[in-house]
Amino acid sequence: MDTKAFRRSLQQSESYHRKGFGHQEEVANVMQSAYQSSLIQELRANNYMMKRGHVTIKMAQSFGFCWGVERAVAMAYETRQHFPTENIWITNEIIHNPSVNQHLKNMNVEFIPVENGIKDFSVVNSGDVVILPAFGASVQEMQTLNEKGCKIVDTTCPWVSKVWNTVEKHKKRDYTSIIHGKYNHEETVATSSFADKYLIVLNYQQAEYVANYILNGGNREEFLAKFKKAYSQGFDPDQDLIQIGIANQTTMLKTETEQIGKLFERTMMKKYGPDQLNQHFQSFNTICDATQERQDAMIGILDEPLDLMVVIGGFNSSNTTHLQEMAIEKDIPSYHIDCAERILPDNRIEHKPLGKSLEIQDNWLPDGEVLVGITSGASTPDKVVEEVIQRIFAQQFSTVQA
Ligand code: SF4
Numbered sequence: 083m084d085t086k087a088f089r090r091s092l093q094q095s096e097s098y099h100r101k102g103f104g105h106q107e108e109v110a111n112v113m114q115s116a117y118q119s120s121l122i123q124e125l126r127a128n129n130y131m132m133k134r135g136h137v138t139i140k141m142a143q144s145f146g147f148c149w150g151v152e153r154a155v156a157m158a159y160e161t162r163q164h165f166p167t168e169n170i171w172i173t174n175e176i177i178h179n180p181s182v183n184q185h186l187k188n189m190n191v192e193f194i195p196v197e198n199g200i201k202d203f204s205v206v207n208s209g210d211v212v213i214l215p216a217f218g219a220s221v222q223e224m225q226t227l228n229e230k231g232c233k234i235v236d237t238t239c240p241w242v243s244k245v246w247n248t249v250e251k252h253k254k255r256d257y258t259s260i261i262h263g264k265y266n267h268e269e270t271v272a273t274s275s276f277a278d279k280y281l282i283v284l285n286y287q288q289a290e291y292v293a294n295y296i297l298n299g300g301n302r303e304e305f306l307a308k309f310k311k312a313y314s315q316g317f318d319p320d321q322d323l324i325q326i327g328i329a330n331q332t333t334m335l336k337t338e339t340e341q342i343g344k345l346f347e348r349t350m351m352k353k354y355g356p357d358q359l360n361q362h363f364q365s366f367n368t369i370c371d372a373t374q375e376r377q378d379a380m381i382g383i384l385d386e387p388l389d390l391m392v393v394i395g396g397f398n399s400s401n402t403t404h405l406q407e408m409a410i411e412k413d414i415p416s417y418h419i420d421c422a423e424r425i426l427p428d429n430r431i432e433h434k435p436l437g438k439s440l441e442i443q444d445n446w447l448p449d450g451e452v453l454v455g456i457t458s459g460a461s462t463p464d465k466v467v468e469e470v471i472q473r474i475f476a477q478q479f480s481t482v483q484a
Pocket of ligand 1: 148149150151216217239240241242332333370371372373401460
């Protein structure tokens, strides 16, 4: 399928919208009262620090809503205003934040139901409005919706579209796209749908395995079993790793994406020689600015003498999880929570350790002077961060409510 031509024709269709509907001002007011926080403004003005009792909060200098998310949420609100009576659907959580998604549900914006991991588009009828979330939708989903005669409101972040364009360039040159990402993350599912041949690597270790296979060969069956579900149909590691291009999920760890890019560049140079490199390797930087800024700010805050770190964001939010990883690497006790209600009475916190299920930690806030670092993922509204800070301050006086 010519995915590029399909996207172009979809974008020219009258039932496709990727700009707002002219209700920006009303929506800005609603968003301000729903998501913004005066406490966070105060914190920003106070060099990202605030002290109450024996607890000092130090915020990362870049955190929370990125413009791509803000834009997507605003467009969803505008869509409701513009289509007050139509059925409105979203193909997925618009962003990975429970409170934002709840707000949308309260406005009668429905999520496409999922059964056994498969979306049931039979609920959508001709004339319904369907919003594509900030991390995009697969080309097959767009095709289905287009064929059904839906109105499509596309909030895909331009940074994500940039990765799709990169993958299209690989395809044009018959390169295999090596995508640094999570094979079941919606953004990577969407990105891979634009590729012809692709292989998804989760981390540097997996990339090393692939690089080693390129240089020295190996057990083909083992390779295919290891990357099950993470490659295109018919992918053959012996045939499809001769020309490769790098792409990524925009919210992966920036340093890791860069290391993976360099690893494959070295690998192809070693295998084919420097003068043949361009015939075998392509790489473009597709980490989004917001992800970079939040990770850079995390490096900054982790240099402070923190006693602990609280990372706020949806548990399925990739960029939030990476912020958590950075704290772990620095051996700083860190707590990933998605909302203030995770901070429980009697100095307890319900949090999600990396790669594990939720657990409750007793006595999480130490006695005496404490410096608490805080950051939040790109899909977390300031209001949620404010509620968390208020609860932390309240915790020390044991006044927190269940
Ligand atoms: S994190 Fe980056 S790619 Fe994702 S929505 Fe925000 S700006 Fe766009």
